[in-house]
Amino acid sequence: MKRSERLVDMTKYLMERPHNLISLPFFATRYGAAKSSISEDLTILKHTLADNQDGILETVAGAAGGVRYIPFWGKKNVTQYLQDLAKRIESSERILAGGFVYLSDILGNPQDLDKIGKIIATRYAYSNIDVVMTIETKGISLAQAVARYLNVPFITARKRSKVTEGATVSVNYISSSLDRVSKMELPTRALKENSNVLLVDDFMMAGGTLTGMRQLVKEFNSNIAGICVLCEADFDDEKVIEGHLSLIRIKDVNDKQKIIVAEPGTLLGHTNFNRF
Amino acid sequence: MKRSERLVDMTKYLMERPHNLISLPFFATRYGAAKSSISEDLTILKHTLADNQDGILETVAGAAGGVRYIPFWGKKNVTQYLQDLAKRIESSERILAGGFVYLSDILGNPQDLDKIGKIIATRYAYSNIDVVMTIETKGISLAQAVARYLNVPFITARKRSKVTEGATVSVNYISSSLDRVSKMELPTRALKENSNVLLVDDFMMAGGTLTGMRQLVKEFNSNIAGICVLCEADFDDEKVIEGHLSLIRIKDVNDKQKIIVAEPGTLLGHTNFNRF
Structure with missing residues (x-):
């Protein structure tokens, strides 16, 4: 040849x-x-x-x-993509009740998922991740995109038991956006002990759901290697979690004035992107 | 250069x-x-x-x-992979209550998703697919894998309304495995009129859920271009759907004897795979 x-x-x-x-x-x-x-x-x-x-x-x-x-992906590529993404997220048509933002089109677009997955995989390229974990439903495509580039499995915590998953371990957590105690669970066979877990999710308000995921990982005697979200709502002051990174920071969602303000998030500051 | x-x-x-x-x-x-x-x-x-x-x-x-x-992917590659996959699915540890089979590890493995996505995308490479559609939760990774290779968006029908998706259209359908009327819905902005839709799902018993998805696509004045599932339970005789393809056919799940019988499904017969 x-x-x-x-x-x-x-x-x-x-x-x-x-x-x-x-x-x-x-x-x-x-x-x-x-x-x-x-x-x-x-x-x-x-x-x-x-x-x-x-x-x-x-x-x-x-x-x-x-x-x-x-x-x-080098810093130049990442910066350009995140600035472009922030601008697209600022479209007023995305505003939903309760300060939420419509992101399903981005989370279902293979070209976006490809870039988002590559960015997060760059950040955690040398973190010895064994498995990527998320919670149903909208975090799944994000987890899959990252897992593909890290070439490790991904697992999905569920809010409701399904007969199609067998025995599960469950935890209770306080969902801050709903202001009530919720439950999430993971099949017992889904996660091995002593795994290095990267948590990802699509949207973070105060971080209650991520707290639940962290607790669930502990129940499996495993370790959190990182927490990364696509969008972080910066207007929610009462954060219950620390040490997470975000691709996009949403600084304001004003339903009356039909304004969303978004910018690249904390992830961009990481030194991995300067490697080139 | x-x-x-x-x-x-x-x-x-x-x-x-x-x-x-x-x-x-x-x-x-x-x-x-x-x-x-x-x-x-x-x-x-x-x-x-x-x-x-x-x-x-x-x-x-x-x-x-x-x-x-x-x-x-040519027929030789596809046949080899599907035979290997069928063998892996036959592991008795996968048996769950109600004739279901544990598939979450396969649906969360990037190397498997890569191959499964490539196989389905080969079959529909010339079908002018505009969008891939599935229903939460386990069909999502399959839809994403196919959408990546067809390079079109994918959308997810949901069983419960979420504030984070805005206005929705919903249909009722008869879930055959649960034997009751269920509801599924899709955000109004998720699907344009006159789209050519490929339906995918992880597991099909009688096909009730796919019937619901088909109905939902009609509500959006769109067209079904194909239906493809990862696993089809061949022991369920009362099929309520026709014209679907499967990658794997599960011929028997015997909980008492701890036996699953699986083989490559109907998709393998398609002429696209003979192109090389």
Whole structure:
């Protein structure tokens, strides 16, 4: 196989398996090529990704070594996308009762999910995440988008028991937006002990739901490695959670004047984005 | 930019935008290269994808022409994956009460979702799908995986009204597994009139839920372009729906003997998979 064909296949192969370590001998056998040729191919691939600030090809030396494709978006790309997203979120047609914002179109758009997933996966690329967790319903697409780029499973806490999930563990939490005690649960087989869990959700007001998820993770003797939301309502002062990051900060939702004010959130400050 | 670098970037660019028509002048400008060189690059890309039965690069001639990457998996790949998946589903630990089967691990695994999404997107690659639709909760990851490869939005019908979605249209349907009348709804702004809708769901017993979704699509004056489920329970004889396809057919779930019998479903028979 020629270099040109190898490069097409190799790019596709690596992109479909983010974070997986692929050995040089594997590629050498796949293409019937010398290891030195494969090394040269990988150098080309690495530099092309780096030039676009769109992906890292990591080389792991030694007998058990190989290469690993890390989805990674540079600060320039991320800033531009988040500013554009904030502007789209400011459309007054998105205003819903109770200070909520209509986001279902964004959470169902594969091009947006692709970018949002890549951004969050960049932030947690080196956090040894074992599993991404969210709560039904609207957090699911977000969790899936992130999980794809980290190449780890994702799990969904549910607000109601289903016979189709078997035995569950449940916790009670105070849902601040509804101002009442709610229940959420997770199948016992969904999460192994000592897992490193990344919590994601679509929208955060005071953070009551995230508190519930954190408690649920503790019940499984697992560890929270990070908390990240798509939108954070900054006008809700009574936050019950700390240490979370947001892609978008919503500073005001004024139903009467039909105004939403949104801007890039706290995630953008993280040093991972400066790596290029 | 050299050919080798162009090929890496081009492969990545096209893979991130399935079904989108990209013009030759766009690539010529992006790489500062002659159109004739770009044409040669695309020929290499096309043949490499075809050799693996893993994607079609379609050339559209004329002034408004260009190329389009169609995710497409050949019959050999699909058969092998579905046989393997059927075997995994036959694990007796998956048996739940009521003839249900635990599938949450598969529906939360990015590598499985990737393949399942690619298979369904291959079947409907030329069906002019405008939107993929499912119902909460477990169908969502399936819908997202398919929508990504068709590069169209996906929408989620809900069983309960939420303030965070605004005005909705609702229908009643008979849920056969629960044997009672249920309600599902969709935000009015989620679906445009005259859309071509692909319905997907994780598990089908008699098909009551799909009947509800079909009715909901009609309320939006839209058209069903296809119905596809991950698993179909073949032991439920009283089907209330026709014309659906399944990836996996579950022939028996025996709780006492702890046996599940599963095999590749009806989708595999479709001619699209023979294209290579």
